[in-house]
Amino acid sequence: MMMPNLSWILLLPTLLLGLIFFIPSDKPTLIRRISMVAILLPFLLSIWVFTAYDSVAGGFQFVEQIRWVKEFGISYHLGVDGINSLMLLLLGVASFAAVVASQSIKDRIKEYYILLLITIIGTYGAFLSLDIFFFYFFHEIAAVPVFLMIGIWGSERRELAAMKLTLYLVAGAALALVGLIALYFSTGLNTFDLVVIQQHLAANPIPLAVQNWIFPLIVVGFGVTLTLWPFHTWAPIGYAEAPTAVSMLHAGVLKKMGAYAIIRFAIGLMPEAAHTWMPIIATLAVVNIIFCGLVALTQRDLKYILGYSSCSHMGYILLGLACFNTISLNGVVFLMFAHGIMASLAFALAGFVADQTKTRNLDELGGITKQMPFIGTCFMMAALASAGVPGFANFVAEIMVLLGSWDQYRWQTILAVLGIVITAIYMLKAIRLGFQGPLNPKWNKLVDAQTLVEKFPFIILLAVLILVGCWPLIISKHIETSTKTIVENIVKK
């Protein structure tokens, strides 16, 4: 009998969430403190899970399972391997940074933290679940809280943004659900248990004709979450109008659930169909990189630039997914982590600037690094990371993806490299217009992040980014043990 370690990651914040319901809303400091604890505890647990995961032994560890709905073969089944233990760590860092960055929220605090906690618990649940039903279940929990958070605490065009984001994501998820249920019936096992299905399908794959129509449902469905072109338009506006913590979490972590689902359910379970469909995805990935990159070039709004940039970078993840070799799949998981941290950092900084100046327009900003040296420097680093400068985690990840894709997709890889140049251009443009150059006299009284609490989210995210960039081995060992089996399975076919 194993200790239910992973369940604590879900239970502790849920219990504290229940506690918050009973605290009267006129005690904001207490609510803030409890929420911080509720997010810190699973963060610490996920650090512990990540370090305790034995990457030599591999496979799923810390497994716990409770039968839930026996008629459908649904079980509450948690466990981690190298991929999702890393995702837990990403969520832990990003959610903690996000909750610290939520200090600027002053209105309707109780509702805010309740919704934020539900979103984070749902995301933890999705990454922990080894049951397809529960993955979907947890992954959809976040939809309505995110809608409300953008709707209530967002900026100017928040209502449109909230509606667009939610409808796109739910439409994608509903499509994927049809695919997942079809997958369930085509295995004939009467179980949603990922591990059982994996083992069964390795020996007796689903007929190719069936795989070929289930696969696109799942990839396009979750592709919407991953801002697959042309279903990406919800992201820039959604991230731009959302409150800082939501854009940090969504751009950083929640959209990675799409990539995670594609790795686990599409490529992992239907490798034959992957050979049919993934070349098309590789081409779409390049459209993502180039098209969204070029759109980012034309934007004047800081958060829109970051939003399009995030869509553009998802192209590398998609491109890596389309290659059937260990190095690029490692790159994908690495990039999910690195981009997650980088996007959280960039949105946190943009949110800080927007809160202080009440504008996101680069033409109105200008030279604000003079007033905000700390924020300006951090943004410079985030921009360099985003552009794939060595020393940051993104460089390692993108190099891995591109090395892996070179043999299979020659011209796509060349265009993808071009995408890095585009990133560098729009990021440097944003810095030149907004952060460097002559100070716009309007901002003479601007205040930098001063207290440690204010600086904390930026410091922790930047630290992770540089640490992993200089010492990739600390996470790549975990990734390799788990991607190896997936890739072997694909190559065999």
Added chain:
Amino acid sequence: MFPSIAWNLISLEVLMTIALVGLIIVDILSPKKTEGNLIGIFSLIALFGLIGFWLTQHDLSGSTFGGMFIMDSLAWFFKGLFLITMVFVFLMTEQFFKLSGKRSNAFYFLLWLALLGMCLIASSADFLLLFIAIEILTISLYVMTAYLKSDKHSIEAGMKYLILGSLASGFFLYGVSFLYGITHSVRFDVIQGFVSTHPMTPMMLFSLVLIFSAVGFKIAAVPFHMWVPDVYQGAPTPVTALLAVGSKAAGFVILIRLFFGVFSAWHVEWSLVLAGLAAITMTYGNLVAMFQTNIKRLLGYSSIAHAGYLLMGVTAGSILGASAINFYLLGYLFTNLAAFLVIILFSIATKSDAIEDYAGLSRRSGILACTLLLALVSLAGMPPLAGFFGKFALLMATIKSEFLWLALVAAVNIVISLYYYLMIVKRIYVDAPINTSPIIVSLPMRLALGVAMAGIIGIGIFQGPFLDAAMTAIQGMHF
């Protein structure tokens, strides 16, 4: 020779009748000027007694009255649904009297009659008894719909419901007469025997279409839905809730008995037609619901859409499909009753059902806003709420029966419906209130809202036992 009657099978209905008669006697005997709501309280007590009695009937099975009346697991399940629905409807009625100012005990008697009719529907194994049971339910609903004599919407609703309802009854009888002509019986077991040995004939099809149109009227499936928006809007809110939950569930128990039992041998012939109806019904309901400004009317159209989702289960024609219907109805019960409870409490405070008046409800009453949020999100089918797993089970059944296109239509519909539900959520939580005065909710009503919310969340998270119950009901059914 008088056939022997197994009274224990029909004891629930007998007790119900006794309760009704007893309440009428109490009403006659009690002084006219009493302040308290004696009948309402007695009704609730009697109802809880009946629920206790219903629990003991769990394993009851058999048929009596020469096979007209059956008691099986399906009947037991649905009687439970009806009883729980009635608890909420009685509570709403009490609030409704506060709103309208006039108390009338006859309203309670009509509700009891409707309950009796619904329970008889669940136990009918004979088309004539079924017809009588449907009429008991429908006639009491006619009267209650037109109950607000001074409100022209209520009168219009009652009139519309009466005319279209009578038409549906006529269709039903006409269909049954053909059926009798072909099979020489109105009993389910005889007809089932006939169906399993004979191919479908055009005349049989004609009679089936007539019967289906009458049941389609009850469940509000397109093209028999015309009455829904006006009646939902015009009827007193407790009656709307009863229509949306009880009457719809009664329609579906008939459909389950007919299409999964009596006519199940002809599954292939009708499944495609039902699939088409399901797709049209849900799409129509959701598309029109987007443009509504009155919340009861919106829930009317949404109830049409839900009939469409539920028809997917009938289309599937499998045990899974029927169990999914049962589970869905169970979740739908708590979800819809929660919504109608909020609507009635809100209309007491504001005298309004307009969606725009719900603006900023979250700042006026936290519990009303939270309940309505959960109800709407559950109707849209989002986890971790009851509506999600219901839709999930229906999608499973549909895909298992290889109606992939129907599953995709349903997926699109979920997104459309999410749009208009979220528009209300936005009004409640995002928009600034026009009127900031807080809405006070009394303690018993808080309790009722709490129970409804617990139902929505509980069924949504611990799906296992509820799905078990839904499935056992199907596995043990006689027809």
